[in-house]
Amino acid sequence: MSAVTPGGHRTGVALRAVLALYPARYRRDRGAELAEVFADTTAGAGRLGTAREALDLAAYGLRLRTGLTSTALGGRLLAAAAPLLAGATAGLVALPGDVRFWRVRAAARAGFDAPWTALPDNLALLGLTVVPALLAVAAAFGAWRAVRTLAGTVVLLAVVRLGVRLATANVRPGGPWLTEPNVWLLLLDATALLPYLAAGALILAAPADLLERPRRLPVLTGAAAGLLVTKAQGGYDTWHLMDGWTPLLLLLAPLLLMLCAARERLLPAALGLAVLPLTAWFSLFSLWEQVGGVWRLAPALAVGAGTLLLAGRVLSGRQEGKVKTP
Template sequence: MNVALRTALALYPARYRRDRGAELAEVFADTTAGSGRLATAREALDLAAYGLRLRTGLTDIALPGRLLAAAAPLLVGALLGLAVLPGVGDWREYTLTRAARSGTDLPWPRLVENIAVLGLAVIPLLLVAAAALGAWRAVRLLGAVVALLGAVRIGYAALSLPPSGVWSGWFFAYETTALVPYLLGGLMLAVAPARPADSHGRTDRLLIVAGAAAGFAVTRAQGGYDTRNLMDGWWPVALLLLPLLLVLFAARDRLLPAALGLAVLPLTAGFSLFSLWEQLGGVWRAAPWAVGTATALLLGYRLLGSVRPTRRQTASLAG
């Protein structure tokens, strides 16, 4: 057994490796017989990737994987609904306009930042086109690009911080929260399993439209990530808890409402937490509320999962 195969198999759950390790090794040997190093490395990477999916539950038969697959078209639409629209008082409009007018005669960090800004404006349109055509492999690839561009912009924001100043950390946290939807949303699309074979293109397109409407609605509710519209009162609580409560439907295998909550959550979580951090006066004051809420949600999920269906519900499902 070569090093590449041993490394790939090490990523599989121990029980799966014991039961099917020999079979996987035999298939790997047959597939790579007479192949070059590049082809062997590609097969090893594919084998390792599936091992990671098994270990994390992101297969098309495990609940997390099925939930991500169900959320994919909604999330594609939500990232489109997050787009910057001119004239709505969103500071991101200034950033996008500046990047479009700056040209290429710039220092390379600023040039990379501008490319990332423009890319995050264009790629959501490509995501919608790929998802509407059922090209989910392209959607996963574009999702990885979205996450990468979001990470690039966060890195640029960190490098651009002034060496000192009371507001430097505040502005970095604020800009980062506006990029969390791209970072988390792109990662979720990149790791989502393929859509079920029996999924219909028309249904997926309707889900994309629904996701776009939801994404636009929550972005407008948040004031378009504008400092003049930082949320006060119960708005950040509502925009954080409502998606989380929808995700709890997954405990009852109700994937559609859970998928909607999961698709909207990357758009609301960061900015809601940022607004709550401001209202409560810092991380340490917000921590007890965060721990209590997380505990209550976890208990609620377990209680929902432990409730057995009634005899009437079982009969209706069977018949």
């Protein structure tokens, strides 16, 4: 680590923190080399330049740690899912007849005349109506730099709306507003916003070097799937929650599709990955409602997760066996 000295003590601390993000084996193999190159590139670069370099180095460490590099299965799956996710996010759009549609219309009509307390939420709501559509168009034309910026914007807008919901719900532990109806409403609102947050984050996590071509058909497929599941779920914020097997089906079907990745069938797995962020939250919420609480839902979730894990291992085991056979 002698290379750290040119950047000074602070750079050395930052570099050690960044390298800690790398898997131990990679760090042992390449740590000194990375430190050397980092020291050379940041020599005289200034704080901003050093911070950018450190962020880039940290991002690759996180990719390696999470298996999201462009050569890893997770990274390739995310890259295959990115155009579908872009379309699916646009498929979340509120249609006439949907409760959200009236909210969007009211926010658009109020414009900047809305009370200042309502303005951030209104603007974020309008943003989440327009930006996903732009995101899908950008993905369809292969403008992936724009897609990433727009995905970041979607995540930001969803965070703003979630923050506003959390602040206005006022459900502090021990506070007077921590009542079951308030928590229920907060969770219901969250199920409508988490799809944006999750889909945007997954698009951002896709390896940039695998996103290169215009992907019109996957974007259209994703949009159709997004519209379909949103409709099946009643537009996320309907007062008539899903009953029966629908929530379970909308949760398990994408998960089962994702298992195809274990056999290197990335297309169906990508479709599952694109749909899951849209269905998971509302399905879990509906199941929680039906079953009657988190603790009653937990055993079913544990059994489901175990079964999926086992199925995934069996499938990947078979695939490995197949590859080894000459």
